[in-house]
Amino acid sequence: MEKQNRRSFLKTTALIGAAATGISTKSASAKPKNILSEDRMGVLVDTTVCIGCRNCEWACKTAHNIPTEDQIKYEDRSVFKQMRRPEPNAFTVVNEYPNPQNSALPTDVKIQCMHCDHPACVSACIVGAISKEENGSVIWDTKKCIGCRYCMVACPFQIPSFDYNKPMNPEIRKCDFCIERTKKGLLPACVKNCPVEALTYGPRNELIKEARERIKRYPDKYFNHIYGETEAGGTSWMYLANQDFSKLAFPSPGDKPMPGASESIQHGIFAYFVPPAFLYALLGGIMWITKKRNEPE
Amino acid sequence: MEHFTKPSPVYKKFFTPGVFVLVILALNGLAFLAGRLIFGIGAVTNLNNQYPWGIWIGIDVAAGVALAAGGFTTAALSHVIHKEQYHDIIRPALLTAMLGYTFVALAVSIDIGRWYYIWHPLIMWNGNSALFEVGICVIMYLAVLYIEFLPVVTERFIGKVRMKGIFSILNKPLDAILRILDKGLSKTMFIFIILGVVLSTLHQSSLGTLMIIAGPKMHPLWQTPVLPLLFLLSAISVGYPMVIFESILASRSLGLKAEMNVLSELGRMVPPILGIYLAFKIGDMVIRGSFVYLTEFNTASVMFVIEVLFGVIVPLRMFLSEAVLKSKPLLFVASVLVIFGVLLNRINNFVVAYTPPYSYGPYFPSIGEISVTVGFISLLVLAYRFIVLNFPVMSLPDKSSVPQSKFAIRGTQK
Numbered sequence: 001m002e003k004q005n006r007r008s009f010l011k012t013t014a015l016i017g018a019a020a021t022g023i024s025t026k027s028a029s030a031k032p033k034n035i036l037s038e039d040r041m042g043v044l045v046d047t048t049v050c051i052g053c054r055n056c057e058w059a060c061k062t063a064h065n066i067p068t069e070d071q072i073k074y075e076d077r078s079v080f081k082q083m084r085r086p087e088p089n090a091f092t093v094v095n096e097y098p099n100p101q102n103s104a105l106p107t108d109v110k111i112q113c114m115h116c117d118h119p120a121c122v123s124a125c126i127v128g129a130i131s132k133e134e135n136g137s138v139i140w141d142t143k144k145c146i147g148c149r150y151c152m153v154a155c156p157f158q159i160p161s162f163d164y165n166k167p168m169n170p171e172i173r174k175c176d177f178c179i180e181r182t183k184k185g186l187l188p189a190c191v192k193n194c195p196v197e198a199l200t201y202g203p204r205n206e207l208i209k210e211a212r213e214r215i216k217r218y219p220d221k222y223f224n225h226i227y228g229e230t231e232a233g234g235t236s237w238m239y240l241a242n243q244d245f246s247k248l249a250f251p252s253p254g255d256k257p258m259p260g261a262s263e264s265i266q267h268g269i270f271a272y273f274v275p276p277a278f279l280y281a282l283l284g285g286i287m288w289i290t291k292k293r294n295e296p297e
Numbered sequence: 298m299e300h301f302t303k304p305s306p307v308y309k310k311f312f313t314p315g316v317f318v319l320v321i322l323a324l325n326g327l328a329f330l331a332g333r334l335i336f337g338i339g340a341v342t343n344l345n346n347q348y349p350w351g352i353w354i355g356i357d358v359a360a361g362v363a364l365a366a367g368g369f370t371t372a373a374l375s376h377v378i379h380k381e382q383y384h385d386i387i388r389p390a391l392l393t394a395m396l397g398y399t400f401v402a403l404a405v406s407i408d409i410g411r412w413y414y415i416w417h418p419l420i421m422w423n424g425n426s427a428l429f430e431v432g433i434c435v436i437m438y439l440a441v442l443y444i445e446f447l448p449v450v451t452e453r454f455i456g457k458v459r460m461k462g463i464f465s466i467l468n469k470p471l472d473a474i475l476r477i478l479d480k481g482l483s484k485t486m487f488i489f490i491i492l493g494v495v496l497s498t499l500h501q502s503s504l505g506t507l508m509i510i511a512g513p514k515m516h517p518l519w520q521t522p523v524l525p526l527l528f529l530l531s532a533i534s535v536g537y538p539m540v541i542f543e544s545i546l547a548s549r550s551l552g553l554k555a556e557m558n559v560l561s562e563l564g565r566m567v568p569p570i571l572g573i574y575l576a577f578k579i580g581d582m583v584i585r586g587s588f589v590y591l592t593e594f595n596t597a598s599v600m601f602v603i604e605v606l607f608g609v610i611v612p613l614r615m616f617l618s619e620a621v622l623k624s625k626p627l628l629f630v631a632s633v634l635v636i637f638g639v640l641l642n643r644i645n646n647f648v649v650a651y652t653p654p655y656s657y658g659p660y661f662p663s664i665g666e667i668s669v670t671v672g673f674i675s676l677l678v679l680a681y682r683f684i685v686l687n688f689p690v691m692s693l694p695d696k697s698s699v700p701q702s703k704f705a706i707r708g709t710q711k
């Protein structure tokens with residue numbers, strides 16, 4: 001009910017704007033799609049299994065029509081000398097870190113969008129261009145995006161990237177969880193192409209069980225933490241590792257959903273538009289009284 | 298009430314050597330702006346995937362909005378609580394706010410990657426997004442500011458529409474339209490004045506909510522859940538200093554006499570607001586225990602100390618002194634310090650405090666970014682000068698000495 005009020009007020013206020021631009025508000029909704037389905041899918045990344053072959057990088061580019069060099073070139077391990085981040089033309093990258101248990105076997109970490117359960121980017125986007133879908137993927141809509149880059153400011157994992165050098169239609173680029181493939185029942189390209197099954201695709205709940213099982217079975221091999229189970233309120237992509245995640249350059253955003261604080265402040269200030277309306281009435285009252293007082297002069 | 302002044306256009310030449318410099322700066326900014334439009338944001342800025350926002354957001358937008366607060370604070374003072382003695386400063390303050398927000402809107406449009414989609418927030422809403430609330434409020438407030446300024450335009454042209462040639466047949470109807478507009482406006486203006494104040498409090502505070510979602514990416518000296526309140530308080534506290542600053546500056550450059558008695562009275566109202574702001578800022582720091590970061594010596598701690606010391610504490614002390622309130626140069630300096638403090642606060646919040654988890658080096662604005670920002674400010678000053686020379690904005694001594702309150706106190710008169 002209260003929600004309804006707020007929404008209908010938003011409708012009225014925006015009607016003014018819409019009338020000015022002559023555009024119908026029928027299709028507009030006050031919030032972007034943000035579904036937290038019980039059966040949302042996820043991927044468990046077992047960094048102890050990953051061999052750093054970067055097949056996933058190649059597969060991801062190929063699946064998204066991003067031009068790339070031959071797969072054979074990916075065998076070059078010198079790229080690991082530098083830490084790399086996802087970019088407009090690389091939705092996923094693998095970085096390498098030392099392994100304290102066995103220096104001959106470094107730890108390789110594939111990174112991409114975490115597909116958060118409570119995505120900061122979805123909450124932040126000014127026009128609701130980013131949405132969380134039923135299957136867990138967080139995807140971006142080119143028809144809405146205005147390129148303000150607030151999603152980049154908001155993302156705790158520093159994932160979305162932007163085409164800074166395109167004057168027209170620059171895009172926010174990030175892993176889309178291969179939504180076009182999964183819709184057709186295919187595996188995400190990176191999962192499909194991993195030769196050592198470091199990536200497991202499945203319902204998020206199952207993956208957490210599986211991860212717990214692995215840690216229980218090999219307590220010496222794994223650091224006892226599933227990164228992504230609770231981070232930033234939980235993410236669809238989760239990680240296992242042989243060492244503390246901070247050593248693998250994972251950020252520590254805390255366990256609370258990132259949008260929590262800002263959304264409650266936001267809704268507190270606006271609180272179904274009661275405070276602004278109250279302020280309006282108050283100022284109107286003061287104006288009326290002081291005017292009366294000045295009149296007799 | 299004796300009103301011996303009356304808003305009227307200032308009769309002076311537009312061009313002076315200073316104006317010439319401004320024109321060059323503006324052209325330089327426009328050149329870089331063209332570069333941005335032709336080659337993309339990356340070509341003229343130092344922004345990247347680590348630092349998505351730079352000074353175009355920190356200065357042009359965030360500080361721009363704060364420094365245009367003189368508009369709603371004087372409107373509240375003069376129209377809402379009816380302090381009649383401030384009517385002379387209301388039009389200049391309104392003009393600054395109107396131009397300020399116009400340039401804020403321009404700056405936003407060129408900072409976003411897809412400037413041609415700037416209208417999207419009007420029909421595509423995300424009520425969860427602080428940026429959405431800021432955007433909608435700024436758009437509505439901009440419209441309100443234009444409406445509030447309309448009487449100045451009608452006043453300028455009523456009875457003076459003299460187009461030549463075939464357009465002359467339009468003169469009569471146009472004049473009639475202006476008169477109707479003028480009448481309607483003076484009856485309904487109070488609605489817009491209150492709306493303007495409400496919208497301002499809303500977006501000034503929402504602007505503070507913006508960075509909260511960045512969470513740990515923002516330095517703890519600034520990241521706090523009370524940011525919206527701090528933003529609102531600092532915006533209110535910079536309102537009158539900004540009016541004092543521009544009054545002194547404008548009167549100097551236009552060869553008018555600054556109304557020191559009005560300005561000192563305005564100055565007297567600064568300390569309570571600035572004091573509350575300071576109390577909240579320090580209180581918040583104590584409660585969160587973030588003062589421990591002041592013991593580290595780095596850019597963040599230095600910038601924080603400069604901001605609070607020279608931008609809040611020193612001017613607060615100055616405004617409390619009677620000698621400062623009476624002296625034009627000292628009042629000017631104190632006002633400049635408050636403005637500097639709020640400007641620095643916005644830069645700190647949006648640029649300095651932003652520490653992405655992965656970065657290849659710190660962000661520093663490029664020549665292009667600085668040029669565009671300076672260019673916009675120059676254009677704003679030029680537009681201000683053009684308008685005060687051509688429209689009845691500044692209050693000048695009234696030759697006939699007849700109080701013409703109809704136009705001076707429009708909208709709030711019965």
Ligand code: SF4
Nearest residue numbers: 113114116120121155
């Ligand atoms: S990791 Fe970042 S971009 Fe991906 S869903 Fe989470 S907030 Fe959004």
Ligand code: SF4
Nearest residue numbers: 125145146148149151
């Ligand atoms: S850049 Fe696009 S997707 Fe990101 S917040 Fe802005 S409008 Fe939304």
Ligand code: SF4
Nearest residue numbers: 060092175178188190
């Ligand atoms: S899920 Fe798809 S888009 Fe995401 S990293 Fe894997 S291949 Fe790339």
